[in-house]
Amino acid sequence: MEDAILIKKCKNGDMGAYEELVKKYMKKAYNVALYYTKNPADAWDISQQGFVNAWKGIKRFDTGSPFFPWLYAIIKNEALTKFKKEKKEEEKRESRLPLRSIVSPEESLEKEEKVVKLQKALSKLDKEKKEIIYLRHYADMSYKEISEALGLPPGTIMSRLYYARKALQREYMKNE
Amino acid sequence: MNREEELKNKYFDGVLSEKEKKELKKIISKDKKTAKELKEMDKLKEVIDMLEPVDPEKEWEKYWSSLYNKLERGIGWIIFSIGAILTITFFGFQFIKELIRDPHIALFAKIGLIALISGLAILFVSVVRERLTLSKTDKYSKEVER
Numbered sequence: 001m002e003d004a005i006l007i008k009k010c011k012n013g014d015m016g017a018y019e020e021l022v023k024k025y026m027k028k029a030y031n032v033a034l035y036y037t038k039n040p041a042d043a044w045d046i047s048q049q050g051f052v053n054a055w056k057g058i059k060r061f062d063t064g065s066p067f068f069p070w071l072y073a074i075i076k077n078e079a080l081t082k083f084k085k086e087k088k089e090e091e092k093r094e095s096r097l098p099l100r101s102i103v104s105p106e107e108s109l110e111k112e113e114k115v116v117k118l119q120k121a122l123s124k125l126d127k128e129k130k131e132i133i134y135l136r137h138y139a140d141m142s143y144k145e146i147s148e149a150l151g152l153p154p155g156t157i158m159s160r161l162y163y164a165r166k167a168l169q170r171e172y173m174k175n176e
Numbered sequence: 177m178n179r180e181e182e183l184k185n186k187y188f189d190g191v192l193s194e195k196e197k198k199e200l201k202k203i204i205s206k207d208k209k210t211a212k213e214l215k216e217m218d219k220l221k222e223v224i225d226m227l228e229p230v231d232p233e234k235e236w237e238k239y240w241s242s243l244y245n246k247l248e249r250g251i252g253w254i255i256f257s258i259g260a261i262l263t264i265t266f267f268g269f270q271f272i273k274e275l276i277r278d279p280h281i282a283l284f285a286k287i288g289l290i291a292l293i294s295g296l297a298i299l300f301v302s303v304v305r306e307r308l309t310l311s312k313t314d315k316y317s318k319e320v321e322r
Contacts, residue, residue: 015244018247019244022243023240026233026236027231027232027233031229031230034229044232048242048246049246052243052246055250056250097227098229099228099229100227100228100230102227102228103226111226115223115227137224138227138229155177158177158182159177159181161185162177162184162185165185165188168220169217169220172220172223173216
């Protein structure tokens with residue numbers, strides 16, 4: 001079912017429709033929360049709190065707008081507020097990206113080395129570049145969604161992504 | 177961002193149209209550097225795909241039931257609060273009425289009590305009004321840190 005229809009139903013208090021919406025976006029929501037928290041338990045809580053807040057505010061949500069960028073903003077705010085409260089060090093949050101290798105132990109050591117190199121290269125990127133690469137490649141967000149979520153025109157997103165990929169490539173090649 | 181960069185970006189995303197593919201081929205035929213760059217892009221893309229985010233969908237039941245409890249608890253709190261306000265108002269009113277009618281209680285104590293209740297009522301109305309005003313503005317679309 002389309003998001004707009006589900007959201008209309010949610011506005012009438014239909015919890016079943018919201019369940020469908022949560023099911024559709026939980027992976028993305030969880031991974032966005034994981035990007036900002038770097039901790040699976042925190043990501044679980046933050047993404048859930050994001051859905052709770054979205055449910056509370058759904059009546060004010062513009063049905064014509066895409067749902068996920070709005071949810072993304074809520075989750076990002078939740079995560080940043082939590083860290084402000086807990087005064088966690090910036091460094092801890094900016095460490096390795098919460099990604100796992102899909103290279104099986106049976107596969108070559110060479111592939112595993114490549115993955116390690118990539119993780120290293122990713123961790124060397126600045127916050128902005130790292131964020132846009134994560135959102136595009138791992139949170140599986142479209143250009144339009146990233147543009148809505150970050151409040152930037154699609155052209156700027158495309159350009160930022162291009163330079164972020166170039167920077168990643170440079171860092172990756174350094175270790176080649 | 178120039179046209180060549182746009183084409184390279186689309187190449188990375190694998191969304192080049194036939195016309196754009198031809199355009200890029202033309203660039204490659206003239207510039208070996210671009211061809212090398214695209215090869216490096218392929219390598220990077222291959223490694224990017226070797227990493228993946230965590231998939232929480234395997235724990236969907238647990239996720240939804242815990243989220244549902246949080247949502248339900250929110251509704252429960254609203255109903256509880258309404259009930260508590262109505263009950264306290266009713267019994268409070270009855271209690272104050274009896275106190276005021278009681279001839280054994282001194283007048284200054286009665287005035288003090290009325291002042292206390294009036295102050296509390298003003299504070300309560302003020303808090304409710306503030307909350308209602310805040311709820312009219314969507315804080316998540318306006319205060320979000322980009």
